Amino acid sequence: MKISWQTIGQMPEENLKEMQNEKVRFLMRTLVPMHPFYRKLYEQKGIDYRKIETVDDLQKLPFSSKYDILPTDEEPRRPRDFILQPNEELIKKVYPKSELIKMLAKKIMGKNIKEELEYEYKPVHTHFTTGRSTNQIPFLYTRHDLDLLKETGGRLFQVVGAIKDDIALNAFPYAPHLAFWLAFYAITGSGVLGLQSGGGKILGTEKIMAAVEKMKATILIAIPGYGYHLLRIAAGKKKDFSALKIFVSGGERLSPGLRAKLKELLASLGAKDTRILATYALTEAKTAWAQCHENSGYHLYPDLEFIELVDKDGNRVKAGEKGEIVYTNLGWRGSMVIRYRTGDICDGIEYAPCQYCGRTVPRLNYNIERQSDYKEFHLTKIKGELVNLNVFYSIINEFSEIAEWQVEIGKVNNDPFELDEIRINIAAEEGSDERKIDHELGQRLFSGLSVAPKIRFYKLDELTKMLGLDSELKEKRIIDARPK
Numbered sequence: 001m002k003i004s005w006q007t008i009g010q011m012p013e014e015n016l017k018e019m020q021n022e023k024v025r026f027l028m029r030t031l032v033p034m035h036p037f038y039r040k041l042y043e044q045k046g047i048d049y050r051k052i053e054t055v056d057d058l059q060k061l062p063f064s065s066k067y068d069i070l071p072t073d074e075e076p077r078r079p080r081d082f083i084l085q086p087n088e089e090l091i092k093k094v095y096p097k098s099e100l101i102k103m104l105a106k107k108i109m110g111k112n113i114k115e116e117l118e119y120e121y122k123p124v125h126t127h128f129t130t131g132r133s134t135n136q137i138p139f140l141y142t143r144h145d146l147d148l149l150k151e152t153g154g155r156l157f158q159v160v161g162a163i164k165d166d167i168a169l170n171a172f173p174y175a176p177h178l179a180f181w182l183a184f185y186a187i188t189g190s191g192v193l194g195l196q197s198g199g200g201k202i203l204g205t206e207k208i209m210a211a212v213e214k215m216k217a218t219i220l221i222a223i224p225g226y227g228y229h230l231l232r233i234a235a236g237k238k239k240d241f242s243a244l245k246i247f248v249s250g251g252e253r254l255s256p257g258l259r260a261k262l263k264e265l266l267a268s269l270g271a272k273d274t275r276i277l278a279t280y281a282l283t284e285a286k287t288a289w290a291q292c293h294e295n296s297g298y299h300l301y302p303d304l305e306f307i308e309l310v311d312k313d314g315n316r317v318k319a320g321e322k323g324e325i326v327y328t329n330l331g332w333r334g335s336m337v338i339r340y341r342t343g344d345i346c347d348g349i350e351y352a353p354c355q356y357c358g359r360t361v362p363r364l365n366y367n368i369e370r371q372s373d374y375k376e377f378h379l380t381k382i383k384g385e386l387v388n389l390n391v392f393y394s395i396i397n398e399f400s401e402i403a404e405w406q407v408e409i410g411k412v413n414n415d416p417f418e419l420d421e422i423r424i425n426i427a428a429e430e431g432s433d434e435r436k437i438d439h440e441l442g443q444r445l446f447s448g449l450s451v452a453p454k455i456r457f458y459k460l461d462e463l464t465k466m467l468g469l470d471s472e473l474k475e476k477r478i479i480d481a482r483p484k
């Protein structure tokens with residue numbers, strides 16, 4: 001039975017847990033036997049997965065991670081092992097009797113069981129994880145999943161407070177990635193008028209800007225860095241964005257400094273009360289979760305997933321404590337993961353009803369560090385020290401005189417045997433004192449990160465090109481140019 005989002009948002013914690021436990025049993029008894037990777041993993045470890053009955057029992061299962069999915073030279077087809085692969089015999093064996101009876105009843109009513117199963121299990125759509133091209137993993141959606149993408153898009157819009165009369169502009173880059181498609185389904189599925197612009201690379205920033213003004217868009221959906229670029233140019237051209245009510249930020253972390261800069265720009269565009277709401281997405285979870293208020297957490301969908309936080313040793317932390325996000329699918333088909341370590345560190349999960357919207361669904365704390373980024377890239381050995389490059393976003397965005405910036409990690413004199421060095425490329429706001437910025441930013445970065453970067457100044461349009469804001473799918477905000 002399908003339960004509505006409104007009902008789920010009002011269910012007491014115990015009922016939500018009971019619903020999740022029921023889904024864990026279906027996952028273990030019916031879905032795992034169809035899942036090549038987990039069935040094999042549990043059998044090899046001698047785990048009787050049919051006895052896993054609750055979300056607490058999940059702790060008896062081993063973790064998995066993207067390193068289990070990434071194709072290797074020996075096993076290029078590993079991502080396929082994460083797709084549910086039922087067959088008739090298996091269905092008869094593992095499907096609960098009640099479900100089979102339901103299907104038979106439908107058959108009597110003229111529906112074809114085979115078609116029903118195809119709807120649920122046959123993949124029809126693909127997203128890739130973002131990240132470096134060698135590390136991209138395909139995640140496949142069935143038609144059942146695409147309906148859920150639409151459903152969760154609708155939930156996301158309800159959480160951010162969208163209504164049917166809204167007019168939405170999707171500025172995510174057009175690509176086989178979750179961000180663009182979730183926004184597409186959120187807009188169309190909610191019955192909201194929208195423009196799927198494809199971002200700066202497809203429609204172009206000029207036309208997107210014109211569309212926001214002419215359509216009187218009330219919702220703008222964008223990667224925060226691109227949104228900033230768009231608003232900054234619009235402000236320079238004295239555009240009227242006064243209809244904008246909600247800026248939905250996704251695809252990257254939204255730092256408090258950037259949020260403040262976005263607010264300032266919005267105000268200068270006549271949008272004084274625009275709420276800037278962030279989302280947190282996982283390609284492997286096939287959807288995203290949103291804030292209902294600038295200070296709230298990300299509202300989860302407890303009927304579709306179970307999320308726990310674990311400490312360094314892999315032990316589940318207590319409610320409200322910090323830990324790594326571990327995701328278990330409860331509702332999706334196609335490609336799916338169980339007890340999946342994301343590498344993202346969250347400040348805690350809140351279970352009490354939301355103080356802003358009253359929904360009872362758990363929320364992930366707003367503060368999430370994308371460790372998946374910094375394992376490969378953001379946390380880098382510089383002179384033997386580990387530096388969290390995420391900090392650049394927060395420190396540099398504190399400077400209102402800085403219009404755009406880029407961080408480049410290279411070698412001194414471009415000599416591969418030399419020490420690493422950090423170069424910061426800056427475009428300052430017109431009329432600001434470059435020497436003052438150089439001095440203050442240098443000091444601030446040294447005290448915050450213990451690094452003394454080389455700061456260089458560029459013209460704004462030059463740096464915009466270097467960042468690829470109008471030409472790339474992903475902005476080149478931080479570049480690691482060291483030889484591998």
Ligand SMILES: [Zn+2]
Pocket residue numbers: 291292293296299354355356357358359
């Ligand atoms: Zn809320």
